[in-house]
Amino acid sequence: MSGPTDAARPARARARTTGRTPGGLAYAVHGTGGAPVVLVAGAGGGGRVWEHHQVPALTAAGRRVVTFDHPAGEPGPAGIARAVRDLMTALALPPCPLVGHSLGSLAVQELLLTDPHLASGALLAATRGRPDPVGRAMARAEAGLAASGTRLPPAYEAFVRLGQNLSPRTLADEGAVEEWLDLFEIAALTGESAISVPTGPERDRLADYARITAPVLVVGFADDQLVPAPLGREVAEAIPGARWTALPDTGHLGFLERPAAFNTLLLDFLATLAPTDPGAARVH
Numbered sequence: 663m664s665g666p667t668d669a670a671r672p673a674r675a676r677a678r679t680t681g682r683t684p685g686g687l688a689y690a691v692h693g694t695g696g697a698p699v700v701l702v703a704g705a706g707g708g709g710r711v712w713e714h715h716q717v718p719a720l721t722a723a724g725r726r727v728v729t730f731d732h733p734a735g736e737p738g739p740a741g742i743a744r745a746v747r748d749l750m751t752a753l754a755l756p757p758c759p760l761v762g763h764s765l766g767s768l769a770v771q772e773l774l775l776t777d778p779h780l781a782s783g784a785l786l787a788a789t790r791g792r793p794d795p796v797g798r799a800m801a802r803a804e805a806g807l808a809a810s811g812t813r814l815p816p817a818y819e820a821f822v823r824l825g826q827n828l829s830p831r832t833l834a835d836e837g838a839v840e841e842w843l844d845l846f847e848i849a850a851l852t853g854e855s856a857i858s859v860p861t862g863p864e865r866d867r868l869a870d871y872a873r874i875t876a877p878v879l880v881v882g883f884a885d886d887q888l889v890p891a892p893l894g895r896e897v898a899e900a901i902p903g904a905r906w907t908a909l910p911d912t913g914h915l916g917f918l919e920r921p922a923a924f925n926t927l928l929l930d931f932l933a934t935l936a937p938t939d940p941g942a943a944r945v946h
Contacts, residue, residue, distance in 0.1 A: 687749055702730075705764060710729070719929065742768075761784070761785045767789035786878060816850035826913075829913045832919055880906050881894070907927060
């Protein structure tokens with residue numbers, strides 16, 4: 663879980679500004695100048711989940727990176743998609759790459775259908791395009807737990823999230839397990855839920871994805887129990903021209919579990935996209 667230190671990166675890349683859109687959405691812009699890229703987090707919606715690994719890699723590559731916190735109430739994909747559109751409007755961003763994880767990927771997929779002019783391309787990680795037995799069972803279990811009014815002790819919740827989110831390779835590394843347990847327990851104690859269980863689609867959207875025209879890379883995490891990788895492959899097969907890859911030795915949080923490998927996929931994909939015309943119309 664190592665990455666470039668602040669001292670190792672130029673001050674221009676380390677620059678971070680924060681603000682709120684007119685609708686109250688909290689966001690951060692990392693780096694100055696450079697082509698923008700918008701990162702859309704999964705369930706829990708904390709923009710800081712990207713800041714330890716992906717933001718340093720992208721800003722070091724000369725990108726301006728936009729992260730944001732999901733609106734209050736954890737809306738579904740359509741609500742998060744609206745938030746992204748409002749954010750891009752508020753920041754007057756040109757069409758740019760969108761990167762989503764899990765629920766964030768579902769939101770990006772909706773944007774690629776409803777507002778294709780927003781995206782010059784998209785990387786979709788840990789995604790699905792239809793309801794599936796794992797997702798339905800998970801939704802029932804989480805709803806039942808919430809309805810019971812029971813709150814798991816933080817140590818127990820950390821143990822559950824450990825098994826749900828990580829690969830067998832990481833679970834076999836005792837030092838890594840200790841670090842992840844600490845991370846999950848702190849998240850449980852503070853209510854920061856970057857590790858929340860993802861929300862699945864309410865209906866099958868695969869046929870709709872045939873209308874997507876943007877360049878797309880779908881990344882599956884080979885050991886993902888929450889969003890099994892074959893579901894992501896279905897999304898790639900449904901989108902004309904989309905590419906698919908599965909990252910080995912990764913669970914649901916593969917972008918944090920093996921950040922160097924994930925960042926290589928991300929940067930290589932961004933390099934294939936045509937640069938945005940500086941005169942391109944901003945979102946309005």
